[in-house]
Amino acid sequence: MNEMVNSNGVPLAADPSPYGYGDGGEAAGASGLPALEQIFTAIINHRNWVIGSIAGALLLGLVFTFLATPQYTSTSRIEILPDAPVATSVEGQRDRALINELAFYNTQYSLLRSRSLAERVLRAGNLTADKDFIAAFKLESPDPNMTSADRREQAASVIDLLLDRVSVSPVRTSSLVDISFSTPSPQLSAKLADLWVSQFVDSTIDRRFAATSDAREYLEARLTTLRQNLETSERALISYATDKGIVTLSSETDTEGRTRTQTLVGTNIAAVSDALSKAREARIIAESELANTMTGSAQVNAPTISSLREKRASVEAELAEMRTRFEEDYPAVVALKAQLANLDQSIKTETGRSSQGNREAYNAAVKRERQLQSQLDELTGLYNVQQRESIQMTILQREVDSNRQLYEGLLQRYKEIGVAGVGTNNISIVDRAKAADRPSSPNLILNLAIALILGLALAAGLVFLIEKLDSSVRNPQDVTSQFGLPLLGAIPEIHDQAVADAVIDKKSAIYEAYFSLMTNLSFLTAHGAPRSIMVTSSRPQEGKSNSSLCLATVLAGNGKSVVLVDADVRNPSINRYLDIPNKRGLSHYLAGDDALADMIAPLPKFGFDVVTAGATPPNAAELLGSDRFALLIETLMTRYDHIIVDSAPLLGLADAPLIARRVEGVLFTIEANSTKSRVISTALNRLRMSGAKLFGAIVTKVGAKNQVYGYGYGYGYGYSYGGEQNKD
Incomplete structure (x- = not known):
């Protein structure tokens, strides 16, 4: 595996997991995930959409089932035999016979669904004037004053209705075919099914007679011509024999016709x-x-x-x-x-x-x-x-x-x-249709099954769309491939307690995560962890202030003298997290107050000192860009081992680029599953244009959605394991 190095050529820790090994590190180092695992994770992450889609589809299926008009199905069965069955043992001839038979049956099935057959049924049953048919499908009653065009249009609509309602189902491995009709009336369904098969038989006979009639007419004309030719040739033969005196006593015809x-x-x-x-x-x-x-x-x-x-x-x-x-x-x-x-x-x-x-x-x-x-x-x-x-x-x-x-x-x-x-017909009616005693549809089980399938398809489409539209960081390792930043730490999401209280417990997940971050920082420079570090993010609420607070706590817990400077003078938050007053602080010092010692507040509980933001100035960018800030950093470096600067977010503000030039390097905080890649890229470009040195990235709020990448599992298993041992 390729080793990551910073801008100074110093190798970086490649594994951001708490201990540098285990499930989290191995999964994070993987180049990709199995497709099934990605699908399962996407479903879990968007389970609300999945459950909602399936529940909605099932509800619609129930509504459709209860509101649908009952349909009754009647079926007639006919037998279709080939005109000339072929029995042969020759392989090639048998294959051709099977192909011809298959084409014959496909032709018959198409004829059973043909529009011409529907027209015959319409005429035979006089359906446009049938009261039961009109009532069943809620059609308009025929008007004696209708024009021929209107009658054709009405007939066409009835034909379309018949073709939509008919069902042709061949019985497998047999010559039998079932013809079914589904209508709101059981008697009408049986009537239409019987009409359909009867007219099909009649149409087959009509086609046979029409075909033979045309053939007979053609043959009669040809026979007349050939008879005349035969008489002419015989007459010529007899005349020639008479002229030449050739008397024929007898004649016979051989097998070749001579x-x-x-x-x-x-x-x-x-x-x-x-x-x-x-x-x-x-x-x-x-x-x-x-x-x-x-x-x-x-x-x-x-x-x-x-x-x-x-x-x-x-x-x-x-x-x-x-x-x-x-x-x-x-x-x-x-x-x-x-x-x-x-x-x-x-x-x-x-x-x-x-x-x-x-x-x-x-x-x-x-x-x-x-x-x-x-x-x-x-x-x-x-x-x-x-x-x-x-x-x-x-x-x-x-x-x-x-x-x-x-x-x-x-x-x-x-x-x-x-x-x-005048031969027998090859199509015969086996079973006549009977009126159904129960409706064939709607079928509750079938409709719910179809609704479930549609709901699953809709859920899959929504999950796919959401996944494609989501450009946030879900795999912490993506910060390296997408943004060119080393991944220095992946911080788990905490729900049940404040971060400031959780980081004090050295057995907590937060402490272990930031301890791993501190370990990775120790490889960044030749003298170990950078002495002055600015922590920023692309937008608010990404965990930069919590990261600053926790990193300071972990560094102080390892015997380092640390001071935390709240440089977000526009929206200070360190004092709220620590529940301390914000009377005098950074803004006062930058405005010319030299009483720095009065602005530094010790925090025995956490082991480090803090400089609050102070009063909100009207010209924050001018104060942060002044030489007083550089003087502050130089002064604090003479008193402390490490200076952690919590700056304002990058987008829309000039504070972070101004501060970045005064510190040794920058830690960029990214909220997992939230911040868009385009926003992160824009923020990083601003930092790079200012000449700041980017140490790497911290991915915060890594939760259940990131389990597939190994992080959720690693933290959930690693940190709870120690706690369970203590309980035992």
Whole structure:
């Protein structure tokens, strides 16, 4: 910690507490205080304002509660479901669904408080002509002679009244919403709540139908246009096909919406190709059979010839057997020979006939194949021509497909909108409002709680304002930072006895405080405490005379010879504090009376001598500024160790600056919690301009308001502690 020094470089005591240590010294040396402690101290210091503000607010709350008109609240409950609930497990999709749902519900809450809904309720309930409504809110009855402007103005005021009275309260974590009305009539509150929810449901349905109606009108116009476009494109397609001779037998649409057609030429080509394949197969078979006939294998394999050959073999075998037993001319042998010759002729005949048939079949197959091939070539040529011409037809077909897709899609949307327009409403009424059997307001407990909060706020504002406007010295250590003066002593406030009597008791708080001051004075100069000291203040009643008296008493109690000079000749006070006469004194000496010994009054009770102020002179400043005052100081210094001069206050008077030049230094007295900083600064500037040496400051009347800075606690604890020990 930085050590304080006076103008001569001599170190000063940094701790103004009675013993130089302890709670008071540590708190005083602190650079700042916790915010909570500052707030608590401010409340304690201004407790009267705090108590008054809170009491006033509570009183106003009571008055408001008893004078307020009772209000009855009725509530209707509705359920609002989203139009299209989304169920998905994808995180991003679920987040977007929640955001959309939140926006949906916020929109519904805003619609419930909308002015348009209030207008519907006004019209549905005919509230401007409702006697109960007019009586409840003390409105003017409708006048048949009112102009339309007056009626609109009246309706607007009723709408504002409804919006002020309605309350929309969503039920947490649900799709339910409570709509409440508070009026002076329980039946009217229930009626308005039911009207509000009913009109909200109706308005939602109306908006749905209005939206679908607009959409249907738009879609109908678009469908008409698209239908015309589709018909035009189909007509162009058919005309082109007719002009080019393209005959379409069938068409089909794939999954992508493209139409695939089958023309007559294509079908014929497919049929001819199939017939040609079969004809070619038949020609190959006929050619194979003809080749077999040429090689003889066909005759062997023919069924008729094979049968004849088997029969011939049988006859030949029988003939051979007969020859073994009979001669050639035997009738049976001759018969068998004839039969065998017949069979040979039959086989020959049958073989020739089979070969001729195969050749004819082969020729027919070849002819059929050639005819079909020629027909296929002709159709293929025609198909190729149509394929080249079908490029434009494909373009026209694509346009037809596009127009048809647009038309069918829009037609489907038109049907969906028609179904949605007559769908169920997503808003339903859960509970109807009932007339309340007891008023909902005024609520005494709630009003008192609000009044208490307002009172606390008002008290906080007043305390804050007072604290900001208070520029007095509350922390004695501030004299160093604000005014550049060392703090030499902090003097506690005494209420129960006179300072002159309290300072005699060496166990008292006053004595200990001034003893600490005397200790700090001993460090000011090389020879100890200054021998001549002037005590002054910025204004009267700051404790300078008490400080002069007590400092003289403490110095005398430590074996020093001390004289106290009352230099406040305009308003002397030392004689009143000491209860001594003020016949001859300083003013007489300064006026030329040299009988100084007769002016010095000994005070055995206090241990020092005193020179009273004497009679009040007409020219106090001239007397104090004369050389006689300097001569007085020199004379007294030859007789006493210390001279204490109690001067007049600084502001408005020239006495203190004149005296300050005649003494060794000045002690400046500041009253805590009273004197403004601006006043103190002005007074100090006057002293400094006079060339006076300022030893430091004494802060007097340190009381309960200064406890937070350690001084009140230090004195209250330190001085009472010794007294309690003695009592024990």
